Amino acid sequence: MNSSIVSLSEMAKQIKNGHKVVLFKDCSVPMELGRTLIKQGTKDLHLVTVPTGSMLPDMLIGAGCVATVETSGVSLGEFGLAPQFGSAVKSGRIKILDATCPAIYAGLQAAEKGLPFIPLRGLIGSDVLKNREDFRVIDNPFMENDPIVVLPAIAPDVAIFHAGMADVYGNVYIARQAELKIISHAATKTLVTVEEIVDFNILEQPELAPAALSAMYVDGIALVPNGAWPLNLPGYYDYDRSSIKAYAVAAENDSSFKTWLETQNSSSKVNSH
Amino acid sequence: MNSSIVSLSEMAKQIKNGHKVVLFKDCSVPMELGRTLIKQGTKDLHLVTVPTGSMLPDMLIGAGCVATVETSGVSLGEFGLAPQFGSAVKSGRIKILDATCPAIYAGLQAAEKGLPFIPLRGLIGSDVLKNREDFRVIDNPFMENDPIVVLPAIAPDVAIFHAGMADVYGNVYIARQAELKIISHAATKTLVTVEEIVDFNILEQPELAPAALSAMYVDGIALVPNGAWPLNLPGYYDYDRSSIKAYAVAAENDSSFKTWLETQNSSSKVNSH
Amino acid sequence: MNHSIEELLIATIAEFLYGLKHIAVGVLSPIPGSAALLAKVRSEEVKKVSIIGSTQEPYRLDGGVDLFDCAGQGRVDAFFLSGGQIDGQANVNLTGIGAYPKQETRWSGAFGSAYLYFLVPRVILFREEHSRRVFVPKVDFISAPGVSAPNIYRPGGPYALVTPLCQFLFDRNKKQFFLKSIHQGHTLEEVHDNTGFDFEVPETIPITAAPTKKTLKLIREKVAPVIADPYPDFAKKCWPNH
């Protein structure tokens, strides 16, 4: 048994005002943890979206939890632009650090490897580069007249995600979301909500072990069934399209967003829908 | 069905004199392909051992197939030093490019990402660095007075390894040897010998897919049961300790090594032991 | 045989893709996705079509890093980009309108464009709206530049631009679009009226070839059922009887 199993509210308390929090975009989005952060009134987060973000960052921004967004793009996909993100950028309420997808991955991989920086092709001549004071252009040390961008490591305070299965030993099964290893290695702490906690050791199952995140990298696990709702979790549940659509509509203006938020706060949908 | 399924001898012919060939050390060693290379008289290989090597590079060096070894160490482990490697280094018959384990990984990961170079901590002050003209020390662009080593990408012509299972679509199951993805991504071509070829698509099995190397990276698959003998393959067979020991003894001097080699060449042990 | 505008666009884009080994398609791209699938069913050389974000074999990739690494290795031959604004130097703006950072209109962001536009040899620009709002003299924000100085490592870049009115090729030396053909029923005047940047025009302007009967059959029978998985609404709209 592992002492890393905690309640959702205990987990949320480990995320402090001002923390740099890294979020993976794909089907591993800890929506219920996000709602809990809003309820507890977390402020001034620096979100890193890997590499892009959708409803979770938009909702956190709208609720006033966020000071900075480091991202390659925030959008609700087929449900349109991310309205709260858009209005926060426009008003200057949040600081935006625009990147490009592989730059986010590369920065996290640098932190994973303990490198202070990592090079990346592309970017030169873009306004993305022009507006990132923390990106540099150096000469390739191995070739004359070959400028190349170098990116600083991205070392978040906390990685958070939702997964299907953890075990009582603190290991988490991440299925095909291999990038969850990168973000967990890069972050100081990793907090995971899961659909189920099993008694057997995931690492001792030869077919599961290759897609397991070792307990060494996991600082907290909370049992939160439907914790990605209304987003999806492959093998467990699909998108709840009408709820996402309702969000997309509500988020279009601040007063309907506020109303939507109050509905969320007054009753968690997670264990009842 | 995939056209990448070939015979062992057709596969061996794709490895040309002078090729840079990358070998993974762990329980994925394509010993029978190595013996086939010796039989076909391949010359002047540049071996990259990931990150170290054992019997296969020693045997290839002894048989005269190798011009250069790029390695963090060659040894027969509990069976002692690698005798043919040692004598070839001493005589100057091969060029040695000494590295340290994470430098080999980092160089391959640079190639995997299409980066011309990658930084690495450590190494400064070592004679490993002093003797690698292709490693450089630069100033960390993000911090004053912080010298750091940069390594050129390692981009092999061919990656070769042995695995348990491939499918008829050209995908290979690599189990927990995640580094096999790195070497295959870094190499121009990847050639794989396997214990079995299955009819179902490995990528369509949710539990197998995370540990599968996609056919996109696989240029040839040959069915070679016991292809890692006398080394091991987890889930299939253990080390054949007496055969390795016999090799370690035979390799101690050139004449007994030659005798051993002739025995190997006269009859393949692979399908009969 | 009658065809829809979508079928014309699919067939037109596919012409740029035959013989390429690996074609990658971004999210929310049913027409480029269909074109890539058409290229695959028509061309044996096309070994892989990757649809970013797909969870279906054989279209998925091995996670998010895989696409970018694969492009870095030179293993992605074609990709598609769009833009809220695109200008005559093929600069693409996916970020927003107005003075950065507090833009009047903020779109999503650069996504992979600032990297893939440099690395993928054939980047096909595609936009379903052909207007002066989209095709501007100069983009407000360069999410990814169309051209680079000669010393910049850039094996990739813009190759063509396809719209509902016409198709352009991009000349990387002249740093300019070149009108390749106008679709049936449209005129050069219409193209000029709706394009905010200058482009080269050939002496005689071909009409875009209509998809052949065989091509249409392949689109309807082989492509439509596959693209219906990621894009059910698109497939229902285009091929209501299939």
Next chain:
Amino acid sequence: MNHSIEELLIATIAEFLYGLKHIAVGVLSPIPGSAALLAKVRSEEVKKVSIIGSTQEPYRLDGGVDLFDCAGQGRVDAFFLSGGQIDGQANVNLTGIGAYPKQETRWSGAFGSAYLYFLVPRVILFREEHSRRVFVPKVDFISAPGVSAPNIYRPGGPYALVTPLCQFLFDRNKKQFFLKSIHQGHTLEEVHDNTGFDFEVPETIPITAAPTKKTLKLIREKVAPVIADPYPDFAKKCWPNH
């Protein structure tokens, strides 16, 4: 309670490991491996012992890159190195004897030493042969340096050196070994006779503490059965009755 020299070395090394979260052990290291396991059974703070190359849970790592990345993240607290030669500045030679590259004797190579020696806070040097052949005034080849200039990023480095005769601590400021204790039955003269480099000697030299009854019980009952998996011959030799 009687104890073997191996048990003394295991207990002595374990003293450096209590309270550390993650201890990693290289290949062919039964005594350091046993010491790490002893530290784990005695100390709740020790969360993970990684044995490089082990295919057994919970001792395996997630592949070969994992150890080095983990050390780069600052998540490996202790590691062990040995050397064909070790000198008084804690330089380690795993590469060979004679003029490089055509060395008279070529060993295997630097392995991870040229990296881990910089990154892991407590690197314990261990060698079962205490002789002037091993402990030289200056190594022929620096596979990994013991000390670095102050501007070199180096959170890690040599911490102690344990041999069958004695144990040293390494003083990173003075760049010198300091004799911590001599094992029962050995003398300072013997240590000097067999050590080719200078080291500091305290005024009174303690005798290395013998393992307590409780420690021996833990070694024999908890450590021996586990270390027997990767090292059956070692376990059989040390604990023939277990």
